[in-house]
Amino acid sequence: MLARRLHIRRTITSQLATQGRHKISSARATEYLQCHDPDLTESQRTVREAIGKICQKYPDEYWLKREKSKAFPAELYQDLARGGWLGICLPEKYGGSGLGIAEASTMMQTIAESGGGMQAASAVHINIFGLEPVAKFGTEAQKKRFLEPLIAGKERACFAVTEPNTGLDTLRLQSRAVREGDHYILSGQKTWITTAQSANKILILARTTPLDQVRKKSEGLSLFYTDLNRNPQIQISEIDKMGRGAIDSNTVLFDGWKVPIDDRIGEEGHGFKMIMHGMNAERILIGCEALGLGYAALRRAALYAKERIVFGRPIGQNQAIQHPLADSWMHLEAARLMLSQAAKMYDQGYEDGEFANAGKYLAAEAAFQACERAVMSHGGMGYAREYHVERYLREVLIPRIAPVTKEMICNYIGQKVLGLPRSY
Numbered sequence: 190m191l192a193r194r195l196h197i198r199r200t201i202t203s204q205l206a207t208q209g210r211h212k213i214s215s216a217r218a219t220e221y222l223q224c225h226d227p228d229l230t231e232s233q234r235t236v237r238e239a240i241g242k243i244c245q246k247y248p249d250e251y252w253l254k255r256e257k258s259k260a261f262p263a264e265l266y267q268d269l270a271r272g273g274w275l276g277i278c279l280p281e282k283y284g285g286s287g288l289g290i291a292e293a294s295t296m297m298q299t300i301a302e303s304g305g306g307m308q309a310a311s312a313v314h315i316n317i318f319g320l321e322p323v324a325k326f327g328t329e330a331q332k333k334r335f336l337e338p339l340i341a342g343k344e345r346a347c348f349a350v351t352e353p354n355t356g357l358d359t360l361r362l363q364s365r366a367v368r369e370g371d372h373y374i375l376s377g378q379k380t381w382i383t384t385a386q387s388a389n390k391i392l393i394l395a396r397t398t399p400l401d402q403v404r405k406k407s408e409g410l411s412l413f414y415t416d417l418n419r420n421p422q423i424q425i426s427e428i429d430k431m432g433r434g435a436i437d438s439n440t441v442l443f444d445g446w447k448v449p450i451d452d453r454i455g456e457e458g459h460g461f462k463m464i465m466h467g468m469n470a471e472r473i474l475i476g477c478e479a480l481g482l483g484y485a486a487l488r489r490a491a492l493y494a495k496e497r498i499v500f501g502r503p504i505g506q507n508q509a510i511q512h513p514l515a516d517s518w519m520h521l522e523a524a525r526l527m528l529s530q531a532a533k534m535y536d537q538g539y540e541d542g543e544f545a546n547a548g549k550y551l552a553a554e555a556a557f558q559a560c561e562r563a564v565m566s567h568g569g570m571g572y573a574r575e576y577h578v579e580r581y582l583r584e585v586l587i588p589r590i591a592p593v594t595k596e597m598i599c600n601y602i603g604q605k606v607l608g609l610p611r612s613y
Contacts, residue, residue, distance in 0.1 A: 270342025
């Protein structure tokens with residue numbers, strides 16, 4: 190029994206590595222980062238091939254070790270930085286590539302699909318959409334000061350909007366920023382702040398005008414991009430969580446934190462509009478990260494199902510195994526095409542969010558189902574860490590929850606598309 194399991198594991202590992210080097214005509218579910226989807230543009234194929242070559246250096250075993258050690262994947266981060274990929278959507282003038290969300294979503298799907306999942310994707314996620322407010326609303330001096338070191342991999346950033354007492358009700362956030370001369374004094378609390386343990390910069394939203402003094406709830410919020418100082422005014426506490434061990438999540442508590450006025454992005458009181466500018470992009474990107482996980486799980490499940498012999502036949506010959514995996518492939522492809530359309534529309538200037546939200550919803554649900562089926566297809570070994578699919582299942586819960594839940598997406602579609610009364 191043990192020898193048989195070792196043979197299956199070696200075969201799968203060999204196939205995963207070999208299929209990354211040779212173009213083959215097998216189904217997507219058993220091919221490592223194939224690049225010949227007929228709907229991909231030439232630039233998307235170029236991105237997928239280049240990112241795939243980088244990701245081959247970081248197999249599933251690397252990510253298993255990183256999860257256990259809780260060590261940030263600095264090697265991948267620097268490899269991507271050296272290739273100029275950290276600024277894929279940022280202006281070339283500051284070291285970026287100046288490409289669109291269509292190419293960026295291809296990059297993020299590829300990173301997750303390589304086996305890195307949400308650990309790999311979250312290591313660079315903030316670079317793709319997080320500093321778009323700086324690129325669009327910052328001064329020339331701010332763009333040069335903030336974007337260049339981030340793109341070069343010399344600085345790491347984190348993104349701080351969510352608060353423990355308000356959750357998705359962003360307009361009621363309670364963090365305050367009070368102007369005092371040439372700086373602001375920030376006080377409050379943020380939660381679920383990714384990479385705050387290692388980041389030296391933070392993009393943070395705080396209220397500069399009390400809620401009861403503004404005409405509209407969306408007014409009076411200001412955006413800052415500033416140093417995340419390790420001083421007594423700031424306390425960073427890591428959250429012990431279910432998965433994605435290599436990437437820390439944190440609560441950040443601050444009181445009396447001095448932030449220079451030069452670190453405010455755009456006009457005071459207009460921060461919410463700036464943050465919203467990148468929300469559709471984020472939904473597209475995290476949806477594609479979910480897709481990557483779903484395809485990775487499906488690939489492993491299909492390979493295992495071809496190799497695992499029970500009652501004298503491969504279990505993949507049984508329709509009880511084969512049909513659910515085929516169904517998952519169809520659902521993943523449908524979500525991928527929806528997200529592809531959303532990215533194309535975003536890059537063309539479309540600002541409404543129905544396609545971005547719907548794509549994220551469909552991708553997260555399809556990926557969750559694919560990861561669950563991958564575990565079940567492996568039987569008892571699906572529960573073993575050495576086969577990796579249990580890690581995928583834990584990580585795929587993230588895009589179901591963040592940055593917006595499926596229930597809030599249904600609220601949005603119900604109200605904005607169907608014209609139904611607001612339900613919350």
